[in-house]
Amino acid sequence: MAWMGDATVPKPWISFDLGAQRNLAYLHVWNYNEAGYNQSRTIKTAEIFTSADTTPNWVSRGKYTYAEAPVTYGYLGEDIPFPFADVRMVKVQALTTGGDGLYGLSKVRFACAGLLSFGLPDMPALITGTAITWAVPSSTNVQKFAPTFTLSAGSTAEPVSGTVRDFTTPQAYTVIATLDKPVTTVYTVTIIRSTAHAGPTSQTDPRHPWSLMASGRTRPGPGSRMDGLDHRSGFVPSTVQGLGGGFS
Secondary structure, three states: OOEEEOOOOOOOEEEEEEEEEEEEEEEEEEOOOOOOOOOOOOOEEEEEEEOOOOOOOOOOOOOOOOOOOOOOOOOOOEEEEEEEEEEEEEEEEEEOOOOEEEEEEEEEEEEOOOOOEEOOEEEEEEEOOEEEEEEEEEOOOOOOOEEEEEEEEOOEOOOOOOOEEEEOOOOOEEEEOOOOOOEEEEEEEEEEOOOOOOOOOOEEEOOOOOOOOOEEEEEOOEEEEEOEEOOOOOEEEEOOOOOOOOOO
16 A cells, blocks of 8 residues: 655654564665656655654654655665664654655565575575574585575674585574664574475565565554555555565
8 A cells, every 4th residue: 555645734654563673774665656646746855763662752763865756667666774773663754745745655665684685596595583494405415505695784794604504403693783783683594404495485575685574554644544556666456465564
């Protein structure tokens, strides 16, 4: 669903409940992209707040400028760095619009800090929280195995990507993310030998391997609404993509 705020209401907003405290690395935002309205309903600037609880106790994290949507199919949105720890709720409060009198967003997704992907190019692992499950062919020599991984910006890991390790027992990887404070996360990798190998199918965006997509709840502020349409690529019905987040 897309969100629409009325410009006659001062600073319309929408909030997201991430379901638990999360350590965020960035947001991926699709601005309003409805065919026939040019960029007039896009959000130009917004202030983003976070809260560590559901009270909520809002803390401003700054003002952000969004790129205008192209009003064409195939719109991919944009990444917005958002390196904040212990986030339970996020509020996006629109400040300026493209001039239509309405403020709109098509979708927002939340990516956590830490490991974004793990495995090998033809054998990706499944990351679920801090547990990493890696299905490999039964013939694989896991005693000397050198997986590679990617990290969110500003993160470091021990051991480093490509280190040879013995995976006959579960192995731990410690990741330190530099957010508004350092956050240490320990991931445990468990290998499962399989004669029929199949990698994860529900965790990868067409362009980004997301480590977490918070499915949570959304709440539109006064004078705003959810219109039931997905405007990332024009007028098409909203679909659930298995990645959560945003207006689903």
